[in-house]
Amino acid sequence: MSTQDKVIAIIAEQAVLDPSDVTLDSTLEDLGIDSLGLVESIFAIEEEFDITIPFNANEPEQSDFDISNVAAIVTGIDKLIAEKG
Amino acid sequence: MKRVVITGAGTINALGHSVAETLTSMREGRCGIGELEFRDVDRLAIKIGGQVRDFEAEGRFNRQQMVLYDRFTQFTLVAAGQAIRQSGLEFTGDLAARSGVVLGTAGGGVSTWDDNYRSVYEDGKNRVHPFVVPKLMNNAAASHVSMEYNLKGPSFTVSTACASSNHAMAQAFQMVRSGMSPAMITGGSESMLCFGGVKAWEGLRVMSKDACRPFSANRNGMVQGEGAGIFVFEEYEHARARGAEILCEIAGYAMSSDAADIVMPSKQGAARAISGALRDARINADEVGYINAHGTGTAANDKTECAAVADVFGPHADNLMISSTKSMHGHLIGGTGAVELLACIMALRDGVVAPTIGYEEPDPECALDVVPNEAREAKVDVALSNAFAFGGLNAVLALKRV
Numbered sequence: 001m002s003t004q005d006k007v008i009a010i011i012a013e014q015a016v017l018d019p020s021d022v023t024l025d026s027t028l029e030d031l032g033i034d035s036l037g038l039v040e041s042i043f044a045i046e047e048e049f050d051i052t053i054p055f056n057a058n059e060p061e062q063s064d065f066d067i068s069n070v071a072a073i074v075t076g077i078d079k080l081i082a083e084k085g
Numbered sequence: 086m087k088r089v090v091i092t093g094a095g096t097i098n099a100l101g102h103s104v105a106e107t108l109t110s111m112r113e114g115r116c117g118i119g120e121l122e123f124r125d126v127d128r129l130a131i132k133i134g135g136q137v138r139d140f141e142a143e144g145r146f147n148r149q150q151m152v153l154y155d156r157f158t159q160f161t162l163v164a165a166g167q168a169i170r171q172s173g174l175e176f177t178g179d180l181a182a183r184s185g186v187v188l189g190t191a192g193g194g195v196s197t198w199d200d201n202y203r204s205v206y207e208d209g210k211n212r213v214h215p216f217v218v219p220k221l222m223n224n225a226a227a228s229h230v231s232m233e234y235n236l237k238g239p240s241f242t243v244s245t246a247c248a249s250s251n252h253a254m255a256q257a258f259q260m261v262r263s264g265m266s267p268a269m270i271t272g273g274s275e276s277m278l279c280f281g282g283v284k285a286w287e288g289l290r291v292m293s294k295d296a297c298r299p300f301s302a303n304r305n306g307m308v309q310g311e312g313a314g315i316f317v318f319e320e321y322e323h324a325r326a327r328g329a330e331i332l333c334e335i336a337g338y339a340m341s342s343d344a345a346d347i348v349m350p351s352k353q354g355a356a357r358a359i360s361g362a363l364r365d366a367r368i369n370a371d372e373v374g375y376i377n378a379h380g381t382g383t384a385a386n387d388k389t390e391c392a393a394v395a396d397v398f399g400p401h402a403d404n405l406m407i408s409s410t411k412s413m414h415g416h417l418i419g420g421t422g423a424v425e426l427l428a429c430i431m432a433l434r435d436g437v438v439a440p441t442i443g444y445e446e447p448d449p450e451c452a453l454d455v456v457p458n459e460a461r462e463a464k465v466d467v468a469l470s471n472a473f474a475f476g477g478l479n480a481v482l483a484l485k486r487v
Contacts, residue, residue: 016148039215040152046212 380409
């Protein structure tokens, strides 16, 4: 599975949706994922890819990790995987 | 002051997954203690306990709930569901705004601590699930009951080791008696039967390797149990006005502190709690027909407790019955008083006194009628429930037949 497919699977599970209902331009809000759901998704993504996502739930906008939609999340993860080398 | 009655009861413990199953087991003198089953049990010296069997949390709770509910919370929600359903109460409007949840637990989410310590220390992981804190906190169970049933009044958790449930129920009683709340959900829950939980108790060297035999001369220690007991305490007129079934009345309580030793019990502290409960309930000592003992099966507790009862009741100590149901369900630590309250309800409502099973040899230091091995039919008008905790914190409840 590609990064994108894995991320969509994780987010779909969190949102209790079928992966086909999660698109690249879906926002977490569109998918009904609240702040606790977001932290849980980030945990699942970190576990899946063995990376550390710089995300602080107190100031999501200030974090160096774009969560504005699914595409941005996938791009951010690919970047972290590449940096890990 | 208002009168306070119990209009709902629920439980899950080693003797059953409901009040009916539990009382049947108590009546039959069945033992729920057996071989422990969990990871690394082979590294324990103590391998027995009153474990809840055949409990599948999956299926009862959805995925989102499962990540938030430690086993002690799962037990609480199962028991609370039974109790609230039996009471027939629905919490809306003013009733919801003034009713709350006071629960006891000694350890809270012990297996959540255990699993996650194992993960970071033993498995060397550097990341834990984001809900570890809300899952393990001692008030998690009380909070989830308040959320599930829309209870918006005062809610909190009481933690006084082995007396947690009795302190919690005494507090809930006080809140209803004073008129502060028309109904309170109360009781307690514990789930320490995991490697770390049992290992810690092993360290004290007060645990039995074979059985819990309270008051028997050959007793050799306590056996841990797990589970929950939850009740609906309701103001008497409120219950009567809606035609609710009343299980029994809570007539009074007392709490005392030994102010002496962190683990050794004191006869004076226990006696002050027992006599205080009688005074608070305006009950004469000779009206008491049954005492559900703290009766842990340790050398120290049982003889101290019997001496305290003899002191408070004088000659009447020989007329009353006193049994320890821990011989059957084990010691549920912070949840124990709640499950044991069921034995008091059975005595008052059904006229059946639960036995102390495993009783083999009389002990001259415990020379009371401990209802050995077989349940007994008797008309009981007043019952007491004793709880004496490590740290010397005692709480005794007095209950009456309605």
